[in-house]
Amino acid sequence: MRCCASPAGTTRLTGRARPSVATPRRSLRAVAVATPDRQAAPTGPSPSRPSGGGSRGLQPAAPSPPSRLAFLDEDGQMIKPMPADYGFRSGSGRLYQQDYGTIPKNVLELSVENFKRELRALRRSVRYDELSEIASEAAARGEPSLLCRVGVAAGQAVRSAFAKLDVWLEQQNVLNELTQAPRTQMEGTLSPEQKEVLAKVRALKLDDAQVSARERRRLAANGGHKANWGIQAAYYSLCWVLDVVYANRPIERFWFLETVARMPYFVYISMLHLYESLGWWRAGAELRKVHFAEEWNELHHLQIMEALGGDLRWGDRFLAEHAAVFYYWVLVAIYLISPSASYQFMEMVEEHAADTYAEFAEQNREALQSIPPPLVALNYYKSGDLYLFDEFQTSWKASGELRRPPCNNLYDVFINIRDDELEHVKTMAACQDGSVALDLQNMQGIAQAKEEQNIAWLAPWSSEDDSDREADVAGKRLPRSKQ
Secondary structure (H helix, E strand, O other), X not given: OOEEEOXXXXXXXXXXXXXXXXXXXXXXXXXXXXXXXXXXXXXXXXXXXXXXXOOOOOOOOOOXXXXXXXXXOOOOOEEOOOOOOOOOOOOEXXXXXXXXXXXXXXXHHHHHHHHHHHHXXXXXXXXXXXXXXXXXXXXXXXXXXXXXXXXHHHHHHHHHHHHHHHHHHHHOOOOOOOOOOOHHHHHHHOOHHHHHHHHHHHOOOOOHHHHHHHHHHHHHHHOOOOOOHHHXXXXXXXXXXXXXXXXXXXXXXXXXXXXXHOHHHHHXXXXXXXXXXXXXXXXXXXXXXXXXXXXXXXXXXXXXXXXXXXXXXXHHHHHHHHHHHHHHHHHHHHHHHOHHXXXXXXXXXXXXXXXXXXXXXXXXXXXXXXXXXXXXXXXXXXXXXXXXXXXXXXXXXXXXXXXXXXXXXXXXXXXXXXXXXXXXXXXXXXXXXOHHHHHHHHHHHHHHHHXXXXXXXXXXXXXHHHHHHHHHXXXXXOOHHHO
């Protein structure tokens, strides 16, 4: 993405810049994004991180001149993006930001760096009582259930023990002194506009009872779940974690859901690739491409939730990432036994996600309409290169139509995500009844028809044409009058 200053003092975001030969390739999208630890600047390097902390997310930054941001889509519409990325990985480690598209380090370096980063986050979590912050914020949105209160009390006992252990290890010089301020103090470095948007995001609510009621109405209209007990057990265990652990915490809930929701598509791609490599089944190559587009879609949902701060807390990251790995292997086992059952599980998850997003958008409509969209959402829905966005929507492509949703505010973003989930539901249902093959054939037929429009039909080859072609190959072609 290219960043250039507009006459009105805004920052114009258009297509990717082509780097010079002498300059290392680097994504410029992050430079134009005002993150809590990197104030927006059209040009120049990002401010260095302070010593003594080292974790990503909300951190103090060197002051820099304020700048207005704007995203210019392919239609020439200028959209104001969210003024900050509030996620733990803001600035690097994600799409459209610093280091985007670069090659990773080796596994040892990556694991050591991540361990150090997460260890600091864990220490801050227990020392500065992150659990109390979570409980207070959740209570501000609604009365917590008895099970939630019991869980918080048990968690506080564990946290207190770890906090004492951390202090003792620090006194014994086993661990470095924890000098970085807690998250709430670091937020004092945000600009007034960034604070205002963050406050609006944290005030968003979700009534779990209304989500359950919406789901019951849908099931009653469709005749209920038709999955076997094993699939239903996996599904309801996931819903239970979402309802209990993430009660009154909608953004964190969505981030957990999207982290887990990517795993089935990894499974489908892995298993289809394995069957192809073994020579057992090669008819699924086109379907594998659809699943990759679905995973790409879920990745952007995940990063939208990260930009809203869904991954800020260590406990949420620990739970979501371990749950994702667990579900990956569970679904591998299910796919080995019954691919149809694996698709059925994902259909149920996507239906639940669509119900949740629909209820959330309905409950917070006015607030969401007052919040600008994250830059990652604009890059995905309005960048102009929508090949992968179109690829996962098999029902739309099979009809020859294209879906082009608006993305002017956070309400549009959540409506788009809801509609994306409904498209996943259609694809998962089509994978179960076999109609996805017909959709893929229709898509190929439409693509072939478009290609044929560009073919110039010529007269049949004559013997003179063959003679001319042979002369060309031999390098002996002469004007026909001299042959």
